[in-house]
Amino acid sequence: MSDALEPIRQKIDALDHDLVRLLNERLGLAAEIGKVKRSSGGSIYASEREDKVLRKVCGLNEGPIKDEALKAIYREIMSAAIALEKATKIVYLGPEATNTHAAAIKKFGASIDYEGMGTIADLFTAVEKGEADYAVIPIENSTEGSVREALDNFVESDLKIVAQIYLEISHSLISNESLEGITKVYSKDQALAQCRHWLQRHLPHAQLIDASSTARAVEIAANEPGAAAVAGELAAQHHDVPVIAANIQDKSDNTTRFFVLGKKPAGAVGSGRDMSSFLISLGDQASSHSGALLKMLMPMAERGINLSKIESRPSKRRPWDYYFFVDVSGHYQDANMQEALSELSAFCPMVKWLGSYPVVN
Numbered sequence: 001m002s003d004a005l006e007p008i009r010q011k012i013d014a015l016d017h018d019l020v021r022l023l024n025e026r027l028g029l030a031a032e033i034g035k036v037k038r039s040s041g042g043s044i045y046a047s048e049r050e051d052k053v054l055r056k057v058c059g060l061n062e063g064p065i066k067d068e069a070l071k072a073i074y075r076e077i078m079s080a081a082i083a084l085e086k087a088t089k090i091v092y093l094g095p096e097a098t099n100t101h102a103a104a105i106k107k108f109g110a111s112i113d114y115e116g117m118g119t120i121a122d123l124f125t126a127v128e129k130g131e132a133d134y135a136v137i138p139i140e141n142s143t144e145g146s147v148r149e150a151l152d153n154f155v156e157s158d159l160k161i162v163a164q165i166y167l168e169i170s171h172s173l174i175s176n177e178s179l180e181g182i183t184k185v186y187s188k189d190q191a192l193a194q195c196r197h198w199l200q201r202h203l204p205h206a207q208l209i210d211a212s213s214t215a216r217a218v219e220i221a222a223n224e225p226g227a228a229a230v231a232g233e234l235a236a237q238h239h240d241v242p243v244i245a246a247n248i249q250d251k252s253d254n255t256t257r258f259f260v261l262g263k264k265p266a267g268a269v270g271s272g273r274d275m276s277s278f279l280i281s282l283g284d285q286a287s288s289h290s291g292a293l294l295k296m297l298m299p300m301a302e303r304g305i306n307l308s309k310i311e312s313r314p315s316k317r318r319p320w321d322y323y324f325f326v327d328v329s330g331h332y333q334d335a336n337m338q339e340a341l342s343e344l345s346a347f348c349p350m351v352k353w354l355g356s357y358p359v360v361n
């Protein structure tokens with residue numbers, strides 16, 4: 001058998017030789033790009049460029065490699081490129097092995113430095129102060145809705161959303177006990193809510209206890225007799241606690257959307273592949289003028305800018321005064337977007353651009 005394998009393996013060896021040389025040639029060019037960016041103050045991570053690179057290589061692909069595999073390989077190539085351009089630090093909502101950590105790794109790969117932090121406010125502060133280059137924050141979940149703390153932090157901050165990440169969330173029941181021995185289940189409130197029916201059916205008498213994160217819940221479950229945690233498999237592996245039941249979430253299409261925040265805005269991809277987020281306040285008009293909310297949406301709608309999300313949050317300045325968070329199609333620099341924004345600014349006391357970023361990862 002080895003006789004038959006040998007000549008084929010020799011060809012593979014020769015290709016690996018070329019691949020390593022080509023990869024290093026590519027990384028050398030990234031290092032040159034890094035120099036230019038560092039001297040001009042440009043952003044090291046460029047989500048719009050990565051989007052174009054991934055689409056280009058998938059376009060070139062004639063198989064047999066699947067696009068998903070090619071993208072995973074390129075994720076790591078670009079991760080190494082970023083690290084070579086500048087030692088890059090990403091902060092995420094910690095502790096280690098949370099879903100936000102998993103989302104950060106999915107986007108930035110293995111060559112980057114990561115650090116978990118306790119609150120979403122801490123993440124904003126770390127990037128604002130230059131202690132980290134980018135932050136990854138959870139923004140909304142397909143079953144539980146928006147993460148309010150994330151929205152509220154945008155009011156005071158000048159950070160820009162530079163990319164978004166979608167991660168399918170699958171929860172496991174994690175414990176050193178068997179199912180019969182579990183009397184308490186720890187997790188983050190949103191995760192407990194996402195598994196409500198499963199927990200009612202299989203652990204009707206267990207006490208459900210809120211923890212600061214899913215990973216923290218696993219840490220507690222690792223040490224407390226009778227305790228279990230609801231968390232992702234990354235956390236189970238990280239703390240070396242067995243998975244008792246996998247995929248216990250009530251809906252199988254449970255997805256969380258995350259934002260990547262940085263100091264400098266992302267450029268445009270073009271070809272209808274950009275999205276933008278804004279924070280808009282109507283001031284007193286919201287309660288005193290009929291149709292004020294409709295008026296707020298018209299400048300964009302009239303120009304074919306598609307609204308994909310609108311969310312209101314109390315301004316905390318006066319009762320019944322709101323901020324509106326909107327997600328729309330297109331980039332901030334697009335001509336029709338600029339027109340819509342100047343029309344909006346004429347009657348809205350606040351129209352704040354939160355960032356523009358590629359549609360999907």
Ligand SMILES: C=C(O[C@@H]1C=C(C(=O)O)C=C[C@H]1O)C(=O)O
Pocket residue numbers: 029030033044045046047049050053077078079081082085
């Ligand atoms: C090399 C660059 O920097 C980073 C690495 C990229 C790559 O390896 O292709 C693409 C975008 C940036 O995140 C670049 O901006 O072109």
